[in-house]
Amino acid sequence: MNESLKNYTEQIKSYWTSRTKKQKISMGAILLSVILLISIAVFFSTRTSMAPLYKNLSPSETGTIKENLDGRGVPSEITEGGTAILVPAEQVDTLKVELAAEGIPNSGSIDYSFFSKNAGFGMTDNEFNVMKLDAMQTELVELIKGIDGVKDAKVMINLPQEQVFLNDDVEKATASIVLNTNPGFNMDQRQIKSLYHLVSKSVPNLPTENIVIMNQYFEYFDLESQNNSGGSGNIAQQMDVKKEIERDLQRQVQNMLGTLMGFNKVVVSVTTDIDFTQKKSEVNEVKPVDEENMEGIAVSAQRITETFSGEGAGPGGVPSGEDADDTLDSYQEGTGSNGDYERIEETINNEVNRIRSEIVDSPYKIRDLGIQVMVEPPSADDENSLPPDRIEDIQKILSTIVRTSIDKEEVPELTDEAIEDKVVVSVQKFNGKMEFDEEPKTALPWWIYAVGGVLLVIILLLFFFLIRSRKKKEEELLIEEERIPAEIPEIEPKEETEGTIRRKQLEKMAKERPEEFAKLLRTWLADE
Numbered sequence: 001m002n003e004s005l006k007n008y009t010e011q012i013k014s015y016w017t018s019r020t021k022k023q024k025i026s027m028g029a030i031l032l033s034v035i036l037l038i039s040i041a042v043f044f045s046t047r048t049s050m051a052p053l054y055k056n057l058s059p060s061e062t063g064t065i066k067e068n069l070d071g072r073g074v075p076s077e078i079t080e081g082g083t084a085i086l087v088p089a090e091q092v093d094t095l096k097v098e099l100a101a102e103g104i105p106n107s108g109s110i111d112y113s114f115f116s117k118n119a120g121f122g123m124t125d126n127e128f129n130v131m132k133l134d135a136m137q138t139e140l141v142e143l144i145k146g147i148d149g150v151k152d153a154k155v156m157i158n159l160p161q162e163q164v165f166l167n168d169d170v171e172k173a174t175a176s177i178v179l180n181t182n183p184g185f186n187m188d189q190r191q192i193k194s195l196y197h198l199v200s201k202s203v204p205n206l207p208t209e210n211i212v213i214m215n216q217y218f219e220y221f222d223l224e225s226q227n228n229s230g231g232s233g234n235i236a237q238q239m240d241v242k243k244e245i246e247r248d249l250q251r252q253v254q255n256m257l258g259t260l261m262g263f264n265k266v267v268v269s270v271t272t273d274i275d276f277t278q279k280k281s282e283v284n285e286v287k288p289v290d291e292e293n294m295e296g297i298a299v300s301a302q303r304i305t306e307t308f309s310g311e312g313a314g315p316g317g318v319p320s321g322e323d324a325d326d327t328l329d330s331y332q333e334g335t336g337s338n339g340d341y342e343r344i345e346e347t348i349n350n351e352v353n354r355i356r357s358e359i360v361d362s363p364y365k366i367r368d369l370g371i372q373v374m375v376e377p378p379s380a381d382d383e384n385s386l387p388p389d390r391i392e393d394i395q396k397i398l399s400t401i402v403r404t405s406i407d408k409e410e411v412p413e414l415t416d417e418a419i420e421d422k423v424v425v426s427v428q429k430f431n432g433k434m435e436f437d438e439e440p441k442t443a444l445p446w447w448i449y450a451v452g453g454v455l456l457v458i459i460l461l462l463f464f465f466l467i468r469s470r471k472k473k474e475e476e477l478l479i480e481e482e483r484i485p486a487e488i489p490e491i492e493p494k495e496e497t498e499g500t501i502r503r504k505q506l507e508k509m510a511k512e513r514p515e516e517f518a519k520l521l522r523t524w525l526a527d528e
Contacts, residue, residue: 026465029461030465033461033462036454037458040451048075050077050087050088050089051088051089052085053086053087053095053096054084054085057082057083062078062082062084065099065104066078066085068099068104069095074087075087075088133157137155137156140155140157140202140203141153143198144177144179147191149182149185150179150182151180151182153179155176157174157206158175159173159203160173172210173203173204173205173206174210175199175203175206175210176212177199177211178216179214179221180216181216183258184263187221192213192223193223195221196211196213209223211223217258217263217266219247219254220247238276241364242272242274245272245366247270249272249369249401250268252401253268253270253371253397253398257373257375257394257397261375261390264430265376265378266374267373269373271369271370271372272368272370273366273368274365274367275364275366275367276363276364277365278363280359280360282357282358282359283357283359285353285354285355286352286354286355287352287353288352288353289353296353298348298350298351299350299351301346302345305344306343306344307340308342309340365407367406367407369405369422370424371401371423371424372426373394373398373424373426374426374430375394386427391425394425395420399416
């Protein structure tokens, strides 16, 4: 066994020493790659994939769930600053059902199911009212979150105190709502109206005019007035039109700059001066049909032609229907004469274009417009992180909007200096941004991509070395085939004599039976 092991080690040593330096390096790289691949395969095959069981938890809820899982012997990990807990992926559904049966997690928000579980005789009226208000707000948030395009919402309801006397004026409730909408999401008036009615009908004694709804970008969703016809009637209608114009311009600028800078990096405010003077005028024009020749269309025509030629008495007598005594005018007889007479009379009635226009000016005109924009730089603490070229681009965009929105009759020519006075761009850090708990996006960690890239490089290297070694072996075989073996003459065996035979026998005896060979030598020495 030892001799065979020694033989194997000798063969390996001889094989290793016979290799070149490049071959040794390639063999070492292949060996390390194989070991690395085996290690990675073992790691991923034995590794337990973790999946989130719950997210957006409070620290107390996380501790309760962690304690329950430890009691069950389920491995778990706490991530995202203690607001999420991970468990093995294959146990997520089972654990959710089992924990839900035990009433875990308890989010801490009170809904209407709280009263059926915890209502008791020891609860005071104030405690009941506070819990009822909290439950109302929670249920309203859940209703609003079901709207497409709304990720989250925060609701604040203010309920008035009940009046002691019946003849007192009943105060109205108020509600303030902040929506966390998807970037670029815009509600149409039908959706806004539905949202206002949803909130109004969910809270008692809450009229729609006491509801304020905005999103995280400070965009207000105002309810359109029912009697807003866009005319220049009462002041309320004019104010509604003014707000609508400002809101439309604000949304356009907000969406445009939000796409450029980020929706949470831009705040836009628009102010307008609207002229609601409405004018009516009537214009009557007469134009020829053929304007080139200044002619109309001939509707009717009358042509009279008279000719006379020959001898005849001259005209005489008195005019017909008149008495000779009453007038001094009469036709005297003349001498007879010869001559020609011709009379042509033409009467044409032409029809022309008669245009009657009633001009009603638009119900409003924008006499003046101002746009104020606040921009947060990419690095909030460093105002210089926003390049000046980007600020100039924003000013050009706003200048174009101002130039095209102001009525040209009010201001015929807008100079660049006048437009610059109407546009303000301020770059500073936002300290009052509304923050919502964003759900973390599930993505593969970066080290998986790194390991995948390393494995791909190793596979390519192995493939390269295998092809190279195969080509080298083929070249060596071709070289060996090309070599012509040298003819070596066979050595003729010498004839064995008695002395050589005896010598071989003694050598064999010395190897196989060294003790007997020693005794034989001693006897030979003693005889001599």
